[in-house]
Amino acid sequence: MRSHLVKQYPSTLTVFPNSGIYLRISFPKKDDSQGMQISKSVRYLFNLSISLGCLSLVPGCGTDNHENQASAASALPKKDGMIRIPAGTLHMGGDNAQADPNEFPKHDVAIHAFWMDETEVTNTQFDAFVKATGYTTVAERKVNWEEMKQTLPPGTPQLPDSVLQPGALVFHPTKQPVSLNDPSAWWTWTNGANWRHPEGPGSSITDKMDHPVVQICWEDAMAYVKWAGKRLPTEAEWEWAARGGLTKTIYPWGNDDPEGEKPKANFWQGLFPYQNSLKDGYFTTAPVKSFPPNGYGLYDMAGNVWEWCSDWFDFEFYKNPAAAKANTKGPEHAYNPYMPYQQEKVMRGGSFLCNDDYCSGYRNARRMGSSPDTGLNHAGFRCVRNAE
Structure with missing residues (x-):
């Protein structure tokens, strides 16, 4: 992960447990307004964007018509x-x-x-579009390491082929209360997750x-x-x-x-x-x-x-x-x-x-x-x- 991420909200997310790869990402505090994001340089690893905000409802003004x-x-x-x-x-x-x-x-x-x-x-x-054009979505494409390494810190070792496979993050509920500052508790990187298989292989539309x-x-x-x-x-x-x-x-x-x-x-x-x-x-x-x-x-x-x-x-x-x-x-x-x-x-x-x-x-x-x-x-x- 890029070393220039915002320092005040560090957290480590194990993206691929069997690969030994840990990515340093930035999570906002509970009272911050902006959601957690993964930088573009690591998009190929897990296509992640999560809105994170913990706010309480306070009725607003105005009229319902x-x-x-x-x-x-x-x-x-x-x-x-x-x-x-x-x-x-x-x-x-x-x-x-x-x-x-x-x-x-x-x-x-x-x-x-x-x-x-x-x-x-x-x-x-979207299926009609894909059939008409042959388009392949980003989540369905294998990672191009030569392209990816241009956006990573110099000296980053080449990732194993098993990591550079198409996929995306999938939501999974937790079994108990967890910190809302840690989205890694409910998001899981899943090889093969894409628009046809939103929750990964075995799921279908x-x-x-x-x-x-x-x-x-x-x-x-x-x-x-x-x-x-x-x-x-x-x-x-x-x-x-x-x-x-x-x-x-x-x-x-x-x-x-x-x-x-x-x-x-x-x-x-x-x-x-x-x-x-x-x-x-x-x-x-x-x-x-x-x-x-x-x-x-x-x-x-x-x-x-x-x-x-x-x-x-x-x-x-x-x-x-x-x-x-x-x-x-x-x-x-x-x-x-x-x-x-x-x-x-x-x-x-x-x-x-x-x-x-x-x-x-x-x-x-x-x-x-x-x-x-x-x-x-x-x-x-x-x-x-x-x-x-």
Whole structure:
């Protein structure tokens, strides 16, 4: 692992127990806002990006306009599985006490109209892309040592061939409470894990073709959107769409408790990472459209899987006047003080692993940065295209 990782949060993760390989990685403290990341130089070893945040729910202000959501959604134009999102001004940023420092200051952004997929890209859709193009995802590719060693410290010994095999990290619940500062307790490197086999060899998507595709990195998502004649949403577009026409609200559905009498989305219910009540009915991904849409008719803008955006992730971008530029496309460069040498892209929306004690990623304003060549079994995407 690179020696320049942030020193104040060191932790050692045994990535390959039988190889004697230990990697020094950086985990944030419980009260820090930014998630743990593995640097690009080690992406080939385990394609990891994990959002880590331990925050408590504090109700926000604003009004829930549930009575307006259904009528608003039905009034929006729809075409080929996409919904035309109207133009408007987004008051972008955190809405409650859970908000992270990188969600401030709040600022106004003028958003042009655009079309957005009403669901996350499914296994059926990604399978059609692969069959049409022969594309191989990053998680399916064997590591090129000559390429990899260019990003490792000089003198790093060549890794054994058994380590340089295709694979990815897979979530496994723990048997008892563990420190939420140590994601290595619930993530396991698995050779052969990829979009076809999200949990590794023996797992299958045969009965999950209507679920969102996962184990997808930004590079894979970009290949798909180019083939489909679409693009990834900007971070501002994503938040504008997630809010669904509501203002001053914490979640895509408003301010109601995410669990309540009936879960509003697919996320972790219970004590993470060892006890999940499955109140929402799902341990991992759920079929798209399993939960009610937001006010714009978009499904799973909270939970299910994290979604890639086109922007570079800059922890302090909201302080930059460019953040308030009309139809902003984000910063020119990535910046994360917790991982200063890592180039990251934005992810939004949270996943089936989020809850209020762990990451609260299903909040409208919640931001996460991830290496563009990183995938995980709770990461996917959806597409947008410009309005005519």
